[in-house]
Amino acid sequence: MAAKPCIPKGTRDFSPVEMAKRNYIFDTIRSVYHLYGFQQIETPAMEMLPTLMGKYGEEGDKLLFKIQNSGDYFSGLTDEELLSRNAPKLACKFCEKGLRYDLTVPFARYVVMHRDELTFPFKRYQIQPVWRADRPQKGRYREFYQCDADVVGSDSLLNEVELMQIVDTVFSRFGIRVCIKINNRKILTGMAEIIGEADKIVDITVAIDKLDKIGLDNVNAELREKGISEEAIAKLQPIILLSGANAEKLETLKLVLATSETGLKGVEETAFILGTLEGLGLKNEVELDLTLARGLNYYTGAIFEVKALDVQIGSITGGGRYDNLTGVFGMPGVSGVGISFGADRIFDVLNQLDLYPKEAVKGTQLLFINFGQCEAAFCLSILAKARAAGIRAEIYPDNSKMKKQMSYANAKGIPFVALVGENELNEGKVTLKDMATGEQRLLTPDELVETLSR
Numbered sequence: 001m002a003a004k005p006c007i008p009k010g011t012r013d014f015s016p017v018e019m020a021k022r023n024y025i026f027d028t029i030r031s032v033y034h035l036y037g038f039q040q041i042e043t044p045a046m047e048m049l050p051t052l053m054g055k056y057g058e059e060g061d062k063l064l065f066k067i068q069n070s071g072d073y074f075s076g077l078t079d080e081e082l083l084s085r086n087a088p089k090l091a092c093k094f095c096e097k098g099l100r101y102d103l104t105v106p107f108a109r110y111v112v113m114h115r116d117e118l119t120f121p122f123k124r125y126q127i128q129p130v131w132r133a134d135r136p137q138k139g140r141y142r143e144f145y146q147c148d149a150d151v152v153g154s155d156s157l158l159n160e161v162e163l164m165q166i167v168d169t170v171f172s173r174f175g176i177r178v179c180i181k182i183n184n185r186k187i188l189t190g191m192a193e194i195i196g197e198a199d200k201i202v203d204i205t206v207a208i209d210k211l212d213k214i215g216l217d218n219v220n221a222e223l224r225e226k227g228i229s230e231e232a233i234a235k236l237q238p239i240i241l242l243s244g245a246n247a248e249k250l251e252t253l254k255l256v257l258a259t260s261e262t263g264l265k266g267v268e269e270t271a272f273i274l275g276t277l278e279g280l281g282l283k284n285e286v287e288l289d290l291t292l293a294r295g296l297n298y299y300t301g302a303i304f305e306v307k308a309l310d311v312q313i314g315s316i317t318g319g320g321r322y323d324n325l326t327g328v329f330g331m332p333g334v335s336g337v338g339i340s341f342g343a344d345r346i347f348d349v350l351n352q353l354d355l356y357p358k359e360a361v362k363g364t365q366l367l368f369i370n371f372g373q374c375e376a377a378f379c380l381s382i383l384a385k386a387r388a389a390g391i392r393a394e395i396y397p398d399n400s401k402m403k404k405q406m407s408y409a410n411a412k413g414i415p416f417v418a419l420v421g422e423n424e425l426n427e428g429k430v431t432l433k434d435m436a437t438g439e440q441r442l443l444t445p446d447e448l449v450e451t452l453s454r
Contacts, residue, residue: 008142008143009136009142010134010136010140010141010142010143011141011142011143012141012143016363017361017363018347020360020361020362020363021347021350021351021356021360021361022145022343022347024356024357024360025147025174025343025346025347025350026127026145026147026343028170028173028174029127029147029170029341029343030125030127030147032166032169032170032173033125033149033166035169036123036149036162036165036166037123038123038124038125038149039123039124039125040124040125040126040127041107041110041124041125041126042126042128043100043103043106043107043109043110043126043128044100044106045099045100045128045129045131046067046097046098046099046100047097047098047100047105047106047109048096048097048098049064049066049095049096049097049098051105051106051109051329052064052098052100052101052105053098054328055101055105055298055325055328056101056102056105057202057206059206060101062133063101063132063133063134064098064099064101064132064133065098065099065131065132065133065142066095066097066098067095067096067097067098067099068094068095069094069095069096099130099131100130100131101130101131101132102130102146102148102340103126103128103130103146103148103340104148104150104298104322104325104338104340105298105325107124107126107148107150107152107338108152108325108326108328108329108336109329111152111326111331111334112326112329112330112331115331118153120152120153120154121151121152121153121154121159122151122152122153123149123150123151124149124150125147125148125149125150126146126147126148127145127146127147127148127343128145128146129143129144129145129146130143130144130145130146131143138313140314141344144342144343144344144345145342145343145344146340146341146342146343147340147341147343148338148339148340148341149163149166149338149339150336150337150338150339151163151336151337151338152326152334152335152336153334153335153336154335155335157269157272157273157276157302158276159337160273160301160302160321160337161273161276161277161280163304163319163337163338163339164180164182164273164277164282164286164304165277165280165282166339167180167284167304167306167317167339168180168282168283168284170341171284171306172283172284174346174350174355175353175355176308176310176316176346176349176350176353176355177284177308177309177310178284178285178306178307178308178309178316178317179284179285179286179287179306179307179309180282180284180285180286180287180304180305180306181287181288181289181292181304181305181306181307182270182273182274182286182287182288182289182292182302182303182304183270183288183289183290183291183292183293183294183302183303184266184267184269184270184301184302184303185205185266185293185294185299185300185301185303185320185321186262186263186265186266186269186300186301187253187257187263187266187267187270187290188201188204188205188208188266188293189201189260189262189263189266190257190260190262190263190264190266190267191204191236191239191240191257191263191290192204193259193260193262193263194235194256194257194259194260194263195231195232195233195235195236196229196231196232196235197228197229197232200226200227200228203223203226203227203228204223204226204228204236204293205293205294206293207219207222207223207226208236208240208291208293209291209292209293209294210222211240211291212291216237216241220233223236239256239290240290240291242290246274246286246287246288249288249290250267250270250271250274250288253267253290254267266301269301269302270288270302273302274286274288289305292305294318294320298322298324298325299320299321299322300321300322300323300324301320301321301322301323301337302320302321302337303318303319303320303321304317304318304319304320304339305317305318306318308349310353311348311349311352311353313345313348313349314345315342315345316341316342316345316346316349317339317340317341317342318339318340318342319337319338319339319340320337320338321335321336321337322335322336322337322338323335323336362392363392363412363413363414364392364393364394364412364414365391365392365393365414365415365416365452366386366391366392366393366394366414366415366416366417366418366452367393367394367395367396367405367408367409367412367414367416367417367418368382368383368393368394368395368396368417368418368420369396369402369405369406369417369418369419369420370395370396370397370398370399370400370405371399371419371420371421372399373399374425375420375421375424375425376395376399378420378425379395379418379420379430380395381445382418382430382445382448382449383395385445385449386448386449386452389449389452389453390453391449391452391453396408405417409435410435414435415434415435415436416432416433416434416435416452417432417433417435418430418431418432418433418448419431419432419433419440424442427442428444428445429442429443429444429445430442430443430444430445430448431443432448432451432452
């Protein structure tokens with residue numbers, strides 16, 4: 001007996017209706033990107049492992065899907081190496097490639113490889129799947145789409161402002177209420193400096209980034225495990241728990257970080273972004289959140305995260321400024337900033353809130369019933385005319401029983417059927433049936449097209 005087919009955990013099939021909804025998401029995001037002058041590129045699903053390794057921190061490296069070399073991949077291994085059962089070391093020996101973890105690192109590689117062809121600042125967007133060997137759970141998948149927009153070759157904070165406008169516009173079009181959270185890695189660096197743990201900045205940011213997931217006590221426990229002193233942890237508490245309006249937080253930070261040049265620079269950048277956005281009339285809330293750390297090591301300036309307000313789900317958009325990412329590929333001094341929409345989580349949010357517009361699911365509008373060879377031949381010419389007018393139409397391919405063909409129309413939610421029997425054929429007309437009301441009208445082909453076009 002054949003084994004029952006299945007798909008890997010953390011992946012999903014999508015039905016035609018679901019794909020229509022997903023394309024609504026992609027088309028909405030794409031149209032907003034175009035409004036702001038972004039151009040589309042694509043990169044391969046797999047990259048060379050050295051391109052990916054070391055860019056996401058130790059935890060990120062563990063989540064990379066590695067691709068086994070073809071051929072005899074054991075040939076270069078000694079018996080001692082095989083018997084060591086050292087999985088990471090062995091993987092590096094017989095895996096040269098990996099599936100991309102995100103779209104930002106491949107984009108940095110693309111910029112370096114194509115630098116002579118690009119006009120800077122270069123504004124690109126990408127809508128492609130990424131893969132992470134994560135533990136699947138609600139809202140977290142191993143294969144999912146990202147919809148990225150990045151600007152490289154410009155230090156201007158106006159780029160950050162425009163990206164937040166894009167976020168606000170996209171979610172306003174979706175009808176999703178969100179909170180746009182902003183922080184700055186320079187502020188986090190300043191925090192580490194003033195508590196006397198500057199060399200532990202990565203450990204600190206990885207820990208406090210989990211505050212909303214594991215709570216303050218567990219964050220402090222993780223900080224202790226990383227060797228951060230009790231005195232430093234105590235100094236950190238009032239900073240990460242700072243509350244109040246954005247302006248109040250910024251004023252407090254100026255005092256707290258007064259001895260950190262880097263920290264004050266972060267405060268200055270954040271104040272500019274928040275102040276500029278305040279005058280642009282965004283529809284969604286923008287909040288300075290000092291616990292936002294975005295664990296990825298390559299962020300160096302502003303960092304962003306977007307949370308849906310009416311659904312319990314993780315971040316649905318994230319991003320930030322990175323000043324040195326292309327440097328690891330031999331092209332130093334190119335600053336960039338970007339955002340990434342999590343299409344799969346947005347899909348789930350729109351489903352839960354039932355926010356898809358009816359026109360998003362663009363199914364067949366008109367089905368021609370097949371009564372036989374002569375009737376079908378007559379229908380084909382009208383079918384071509386209907387399609388030329390933009391009407392989504394099809395003909396049932398087989399001369400099956402009427403009940404079966406009408407069941408097909410019902411199952412697909414087709415609102416109109418066209419009936420051409422012997423009488424219609426003799427008159428050169430079509431009977432149009434409204435499936436919702438049952439009303440039938442005898443129309444000429446031109447009248448049929450005109451009726452459905454309206």
